[in-house]
Amino acid sequence: MSEVEGIGPQALPGLQERVAQIIDEARRQGASACEVSVSLEQGLSTTVRRGEVETVEFNRDQGFGITLYVGQCKGSASTTGSGPQAIRETVAAALAIARHASEDTYAGLADAALMARELPELDLYHPWQISPEQAIEQALTCEAAAFASDPRIRNADGTSLNTHQGCRAYGNSNGFIGSYCSTRHSLSCVMIAEADGQMQRDYFYDVNRIGQALLDPTSIGRRAAERAVRRLGARPVPTCEVPVLFSAELATGLFGHFLAAISGANLYRKASYLEDSLGQVLFPEWLTLDERPHIQRALGSAAYDGDGLATYAKPFVENGRLLSYVLGTYSGRKLGMASTANAGGVHNLFVSHGDEDQAALIRRMGRGLLVTELMGQGLNLVTGDYSRGAGGYWVENGEIQFPVQEVTIAGNLRDMFRQIVAVGSDVETRSNIRSGSVLLERMTVAGS
Amino acid sequence: MSDWLLPVSERLLTPGGLGIDDLPGLLGELAGPGIDAADLYFQDQVSESWVLEDGIVKEGGFHLEQGVGVRALAGEKTGFAYSNAITAEALRQAAQAARSIARSGGRTPVEVLARASFAPLYAEGNPLDAMSRADKVELLKRVDVATRALDPRIKQVTVSLAGVWEHILVAALDGSLASDIRPLVRFNVSVIVEQNGRRERGGHGGGGRTGYDYFLDQDRAMGYAREALRQALVNLEALPAPAGTLPVVLGPGWSGVLLHEAVGHGLEGDFNRKGSSAYSGRIGERVASPLCTIVDDGTLANRRGSLSVDDEGTPTQCTTLIENGVLKGYMQDKLNARLMGVAATGNGRRESYAHLPMPRMTNTYMLAGESEPEEIIRSVKKGIYCANLGGGQVDITSGKFVFSTSEAYLIEDGRITAPVKGATLIGNGPEAMSRVSMVGNDLALDSGVGTCGKDGQSVPVGVGQPTLKIDGITVGGTGA
Numbered sequence: 001m002s003e004v005e006g007i008g009p010q011a012l013p014g015l016q017e018r019v020a021q022i023i024d025e026a027r028r029q030g031a032s033a034c035e036v037s038v039s040l041e042q043g044l045s046t047t048v049r050r051g052e053v054e055t056v057e058f059n060r061d062q063g064f065g066i067t068l069y070v071g072q073c074k075g076s077a078s079t080t081g082s083g084p085q086a087i088r089e090t091v092a093a094a095l096a097i098a099r100h101a102s103e104d105t106y107a108g109l110a111d112a113a114l115m116a117r118e119l120p121e122l123d124l125y126h127p128w129q130i131s132p133e134q135a136i137e138q139a140l141t142c143e144a145a146a147f148a149s150d151p152r153i154r155n156a157d158g159t160s161l162n163t164h165q166g167c168r169a170y171g172n173s174n175g176f177i178g179s180y181c182s183t184r185h186s187l188s189c190v191m192i193a194e195a196d197g198q199m200q201r202d203y204f205y206d207v208n209r210i211g212q213a214l215l216d217p218t219s220i221g222r223r224a225a226e227r228a229v230r231r232l233g234a235r236p237v238p239t240c241e242v243p244v245l246f247s248a249e250l251a252t253g254l255f256g257h258f259l260a261a262i263s264g265a266n267l268y269r270k271a272s273y274l275e276d277s278l279g280q281v282l283f284p285e286w287l288t289l290d291e292r293p294h295i296q297r298a299l300g301s302a303a304y305d306g307d308g309l310a311t312y313a314k315p316f317v318e319n320g321r322l323l324s325y326v327l328g329t330y331s332g333r334k335l336g337m338a339s340t341a342n343a344g345g346v347h348n349l350f351v352s353h354g355d356e357d358q359a360a361l362i363r364r365m366g367r368g369l370l371v372t373e374l375m376g377q378g379l380n381l382v383t384g385d386y387s388r389g390a391g392g393y394w395v396e397n398g399e400i401q402f403p404v405q406e407v408t409i410a411g412n413l414r415d416m417f418r419q420i421v422a423v424g425s426d427v428e429t430r431s432n433i434r435s436g437s438v439l440l441e442r443m444t445v446a447g448s
Numbered sequence: 449m450s451d452w453l454l455p456v457s458e459r460l461l462t463p464g465g466l467g468i469d470d471l472p473g474l475l476g477e478l479a480g481p482g483i484d485a486a487d488l489y490f491q492d493q494v495s496e497s498w499v500l501e502d503g504i505v506k507e508g509g510f511h512l513e514q515g516v517g518v519r520a521l522a523g524e525k526t527g528f529a530y531s532n533a534i535t536a537e538a539l540r541q542a543a544q545a546a547r548s549i550a551r552s553g554g555r556t557p558v559e560v561l562a563r564a565s566f567a568p569l570y571a572e573g574n575p576l577d578a579m580s581r582a583d584k585v586e587l588l589k590r591v592d593v594a595t596r597a598l599d600p601r602i603k604q605v606t607v608s609l610a611g612v613w614e615h616i617l618v619a620a621l622d623g624s625l626a627s628d629i630r631p632l633v634r635f636n637v638s639v640i641v642e643q644n645g646r647r648e649r650g651g652h653g654g655g656g657r658t659g660y661d662y663f664l665d666q667d668r669a670m671g672y673a674r675e676a677l678r679q680a681l682v683n684l685e686a687l688p689a690p691a692g693t694l695p696v697v698l699g700p701g702w703s704g705v706l707l708h709e710a711v712g713h714g715l716e717g718d719f720n721r722k723g724s725s726a727y728s729g730r731i732g733e734r735v736a737s738p739l740c741t742i743v744d745d746g747t748l749a750n751r752r753g754s755l756s757v758d759d760e761g762t763p764t765q766c767t768t769l770i771e772n773g774v775l776k777g778y779m780q781d782k783l784n785a786r787l788m789g790v791a792a793t794g795n796g797r798r799e800s801y802a803h804l805p806m807p808r809m810t811n812t813y814m815l816a817g818e819s820e821p822e823e824i825i826r827s828v829k830k831g832i833y834c835a836n837l838g839g840g841q842v843d844i845t846s847g848k849f850v851f852s853t854s855e856a857y858l859i860e861d862g863r864i865t866a867p868v869k870g871a872t873l874i875g876n877g878p879e880a881m882s883r884v885s886m887v888g889n890d891l892a893l894d895s896g897v898g899t900c901g902k903d904g905q906s907v908p909v910g911v912g913q914p915t916l917k918i919d920g921i922t923v924g925g926t927g928a
Binding site: 049052053054055056057058059060061062063074075076077078079080081082086089090093094096097099100101102103104107132155157192198199200201231234236239269270271273375376377378380382383385387388389391405406407408409410411412444445446447448 | 496498501504505506507508509510511512513514515523524525526527528529530531532542545546548549581582584585603604606640642647648649689691692693722723724726802804838839840841843845846848849850851852869870871872873874875876922923924925926
């Protein structure tokens, strides 16, 4: 058993060897098939508040998980342990479960013939040699810029610089083995503005695979302060039915709901309002949703999916029409369809957009609610019913009038998606889903 | 007095060649100039889950997690590192990293550790082993078959069983030492029903710090199934909920999510030390209607949110947060208690050794009032009755909070009438609590399914309340 030392490409052969050892052990104990993932992760997280260091956290995690089959019966186990004994015991635990699970005709690995063979290099690994002192320095600079930018910024709720790197290997007994290293760095700033007895918080952040590519700390701090100050004086509006504009960072969530509704796992469980909707027009005819999994350095990129299938670029929605569900091997079999190499999710979803920025969309909306904050989980995927707490800005005559809070917005996803009027050019790039601001024809706003 | 130190240290320390006697020395690695406090948190957790779907037990999972978290505090600064390996070498490395935050000041090494004294609130046995795998599988299948037989409109049944068994040991530079063995089990049923092309979901479940037998007692497992089905069938008939500000009556039990969001989070010590809560600096002030007395009680036997001792070694207690509408106190961990000059309240909790402790709720509930539940409903001309809620969320700074209904009805002329679809309700904590105009005599705690998230950390919690009426809160439906 080779012990894995530092994180980086040099660790990958060791991780792959460990995957192979675990697969061998599973076979030795009597599994007829199995899949294994092994990970090693490390990170530094520093938080400052009001000019002082609050926390310095060093993270280091390792572990592995196995899913194995005895015929058509399945069992899983995972551990943070390592070494031969942990492997033996974890395999045994998974096997004991499989021996008691029911036969499932649809269970099992993807066919050997479908496994990814050539894996593109996605350039996801950019370790940041930043010391805790330097990380603290950047966070302090960021927060100081926030405090300096407006006298109404009177308190802070923490500015954090996080840097994270990890290595993963996945292999299965149908001959696939893959591994990669990746990094993720972020700087976030949460500020509190106070005026006239009201406190409002807001935040801003950036995240990137490359630490040096993060937005500079001063801009992040200023944006956080600006956003918190803009919230001051927020109040409810009377109950009404009006157009609603979702800011880009929230619009990504709307399309996240859509992906959940067309995901195989919800469809075969009869838990989605979009069952049997393949081929239907669900959006305006100009709208396209497509997955691009191989973008270099992108946050959502992946060469292979959770079953070891090669990911590939494809549209889910074209000209407003649903072309494909989001399927993995198991959910595909349950629905009688081929996997779309989306076991584990969608990698970089792009929402088509026009050339109007958010300001232009506000003008186009004329009168309505710009939503910049959502609260709660008020979504029922079985029916598509949507009702959530919201905050944002009241728009009249194409201009922002005052900040709004303590209202809800409600509708049904089926109507909401069909009633998309426009998607803005202000595309959110910090997310796996890339969307601009989204203007909806009408929703119910409940308030005072 | 808990006598679990021996089994806990044998499980956590012995395999790595360590013993209780080594802890003062290891804490010594954390002591020195600048360090005000420090602790070592050892944890071993085994967990399992079994899921039945489509009439078969499709899968099960087993997870083993072990490690030690090492924390050093200097003033308001915290240094933290952790390791999966529980060995002297790994601990020294983590200690070195954690104490790198300190620059000046001082605390001397600890010589003797004193064991915390507390009464255990749950049995120490491993819930995972108390029932055979075959019996667990059989239980899931039996509930599935019996549930499907209840109503032909059922299209899908999902049944799950989960259990956790955890050993923890915490040793601190203040000389305290505590160990705990914690069981936690849960059973859930979810059904999807269909009628005339309309589909709805219903779900229910329960559990606590006990064994799987709990689900067999009083036929609880089937009780969850019947309740899940009942809720799903009610929702088949639901009309759009109204939109606007209305009087709302919340039913007893799980509706205590309201208190968790509207009051609980805002009274956690960290937010109040930082002055970031809408309740900051308001001890002694009226923050709710005089009908409201709200406590956080970690000492209820076998409850999901209970702990014999918290994750910093402080025995849990029943803390009065609001008494007759007046703010009495906050929930504290050691760090925030020290910085605010008050006593820790046994609310220092963490998701695992890999996370830092912070003030968290245990079981948060409102004490019973004097009104009959029927009288409360009768008092409403037009409003909403919320029988069951989904989740909630709060922005503690502005005080805004939301919760979603999963079973709700119109109240018309003092009577519960038509069911309405799930909707989100939004309010401001102190304002909503000051509008509580009636409190029922029917206090109930939830069935044991709550999980609270804060700063990315999840911990099991409990909630409860009697039936209560809020004179006006915004209801986020789509109807008139």
